[in-house]
Amino acid sequence: MSGTDVATAFAALGDETRWNILVRLGREPASASALAADLPITRQAVGKHLEVLRAVGLVESRRQGREVVHRAVGGRLSALGRDLQRVGETWERRLASLKELAERDDRP
Amino acid sequence: MSGTDVATAFAALGDETRWNILVRLGREPASASALAADLPITRQAVGKHLEVLRAVGLVESRRQGREVVHRAVGGRLSALGRDLQRVGETWERRLASLKELAERDDRP
DNA sequence: TTTGAGCGCAACCCCAGGGTTGCACTTTGA
């Protein structure tokens, strides 16, 4: 998990509109126009968000007739979650070690 | 996990500089000036990032003499990770159900 | 008690990016 990738992935998740779109696609796949119909923004704006989400692998798109259906990739989100959890636990352990070292230094 | 909270939390993680600061604090606690010394930005800029991170509970700060020491809150990150993982798995399950329904409809 | 390190505003600059309008293209269905 490189730092850059993590940052861009979370930047993708860090926009409220984008999060709403993702949640909506988590319930069921939909086209850009369908999404725009439920949201207070243009289809073009939705398109840009979908582009961002697809770039980080959180959404997959598939042409179906004259419309393009987008779906949320749950696996990608789960993987991100697992990575985050691991990093957080590492920090907790490290902090505990530092604390222990400090206490040991206090009473040599 | 409300949508707004999630978005703001990930927005906090979505900036590369902020992520670098977090990782640095995950190795060991440090003051804003110490952080600024390692980074290509001003202490004031670091301060703003720390403010954002503290607002979402990813960093805790404690005055020690004349300096303020900041540390990464691993538990908060782990919790976020677990939430993400859960949401992702929900999506996967839902998508599987939809697929099964579609196939059942195909052969009535 | 003076000096400098560390911190906290506040004002300012600047650009990435979220949003829009406008247009041209394909595909379905009547």
Next chain:
DNA sequence: TCAAAGTGCAACCCTGGGGTTGCGCTCAAA
């Protein structure tokens, strides 16, 4: 075959926020 739905650019607007400089405060150490 024609109208309307769905999509894909491209140009443009404008705000948010990441970054800076500048100043005044506090507190530890000499």
